[in-house]
Amino acid sequence: MYFDEFRVGQVFHLEPITVTLEEILAFARQYDPQRIHVDADFASQGPFGGLIASGYHTLSMVWSRWIAKDVLGDASMGGPGLDRVQWLYPVRPGDTLYTTVTISQARLSKSQPRGIIGMHFEVVNQEGARVMSTDGAALIQLRPEG
């Protein structure tokens, strides 16, 4: 989508994420090998009562479904960052995560010929518990003239 197609308040529902033990372990072994993410026996004695996904993994899985939605597409010029990443509830093997993305701002850049959109992510699990939220931004090309 080009910038002029974005509207504040648009809501996108992403494809649900089915979280597998194998993917939790593969991500965590490479990027977050804390024992609560990679050692089921240790994790079962810990504050969460079992193995949970790395928050960085949850964040990456959610982002993957946003890209798969192909809303940003090739008009995206990158993302400057994220604010208020909140990991609110454990993500466990077998969970299903449902994500909505709400366009929270859409404005022209003051310095460059492009747009900036805000995206608010809300992620809940199969029981309706909020597991993550965050606010991102993306730089979006203007529609070519003519």
Place this chain on the structure above:
Amino acid sequence: MYFDEFRVGQVFHLEPITVTLEEILAFARQYDPQRIHVDADFASQGPFGGLIASGYHTLSMVWSRWIAKDVLGDASMGGPGLDRVQWLYPVRPGDTLYTTVTISQARLSKSQPRGIIGMHFEVVNQEGARVMSTDGAALIQLRPEG
């Protein structure tokens, strides 16, 4: 480290990250398959003049080196979130990333018998360009009595 070992202002230097094309592609294909991250020909025509790492990948690589440092260890009780994730400069294949983590706060929880530390991450590349910064938090066990 238990909570009482953390001091505001402590600085930790993490093991440098050598960013490979293979790892950029592997992460991006799974979690951020935008063409600027997975299609070198497309990326060479784009705003960055070449393939760049997903910001989520940079974030995850940096976190992996923090865990490898083993400062948090098994006294960590999870992280509530991140603030102000800023992707400031492109990360390209062959880059080397240097990260410092500064303890930005260390306080007792008001509601639970545990500590909360703040961690400020600063990441620069081999040319000294700032590529990423963020602020995280971690819940840390108190030292057992006796």
